Amino acid sequence: MTDRALVAVLLARFVRARWGLRFRSRARFEAWQARRIRSFLRRIARAPYYRGGAPGAAAGPGAIVAPAPGARAPSLAALPVIDKSVLLEHFDGLNTRGVRLADALGVALEAERTRDFRPVLGGDLTVGLSSGTSGRRGVFLVSPRERMLWAGTILGRVLDGASLRQVLMPWRPPLGIAFFLRAGGNLYESVASSRIRFAFFDLTEPLEAHVERLVAAREEGRGPEVLVAPPSVLDALAVRALRGERSVAPRLVISVAEVLEPATAERVRRAWGSEPRQVYQATEGLLGISCEQGALHLNEESVHVEREWLGAAPGEGRTRFTPVVTDFDRRTQIIARYRLDDVLRVDTAAPERCACGRVTVVIAAVDGRADAVLHLPSTDGLRVVEVFPDAVRRAMAVESGGFADWRIRQTGLRLQVALADPDRDAGARVTAALAALFESYGCAAPVELVPWVPPLPAEKVRRIVREDAS
Ligand SMILES: [Zn+2]
Structure with a gap:
């Protein structure tokens, strides 16, 4: 694709995301989505994994069962549900450009090592690594067209009116967007222009140096007007602003990459007077964006979401599910019926x-990854009870006056709690709060207090982690 064609893709998607696709009813939306999925299914055989076997030739492992004579098209339900391990095992067959896993991994790991994310694969493909703290990391290919669709969607959905006017008026300074990233600025540099200026901040470097750079830019009148960062960074910057220290003063705050907890959202509101917008982005795709009303909508305009329901918490109906996603906008790496590691809660x-x-569906929250759900023995010892992260976060929030931060790690049956900078009796109060929570769930587990280990700056903040005992 030429640069002009790419800009046209970006603008078309921006317009669609901002003003288009309003439906009179959910039924009409689903009919529209079903048409998009049908054309996706017609294209899918370009990936060898889904190719049906010609007579005498082998079929791909995910080959769509040939529709009965007279049937119109294959259905999504005929495809196998896959996950990260299938994706890695069949990587070569799950992309339409013939890219091999070894080559994609080579490029991605070299980029992480050197912090130079410019190299591409096959002429124009960027490679993303999903952050797996345990187990293998996922590898994802993105084409320039797909990058433009992504950028057009995000900018169309979250830019406030004042920022949009600033972009459109050539006599005003360009819109400054500060982006805190773990890796890979080139994904975003491609959408920079004379009207939008991106500044990147590498999360593997200490925050202090970044703050200096941001404050200097602000004092020279160069923004940033828009701040895009994981909640842990937003929190640190908001706390500085609230203390009256030198910090940023963004007009629009966008939370990405981690779960935005209510306490952080509140600090952002107090520090800068704006409601943080939330982007629920996985390496696997752009899965949700909050609207101007503060509701977190699934990005069903691009992604079809099936729900695998999880058990209910005490006193609640069934509200939590693991999403199985099909991204019908993607053509390079096929994401069809892909099971994510996350737990979502419907509103x-x-x-x-x-x-x-x-x-489109509104979710109450991204509760975190499936391995943030604690699995504890029931009081009678007969079954395993799932304790969901939002319940644990609420219990910890009640006691949060007594410590600065916290982590909970379950390893087998051991439950370890670490508190940063705790008061003298914070440990005892937290232990009691968790015991009360577990009792309400009908389960029990002894809590072991362990010393706090400060996280590395680039580490993804995951307060609750469950690991299998080894
Ligand atoms: Zn809405």
């Missing part, structure tokens, strides 16, 4: 149509 109180006009 049962949300109306069919949000006040913003969208009929």
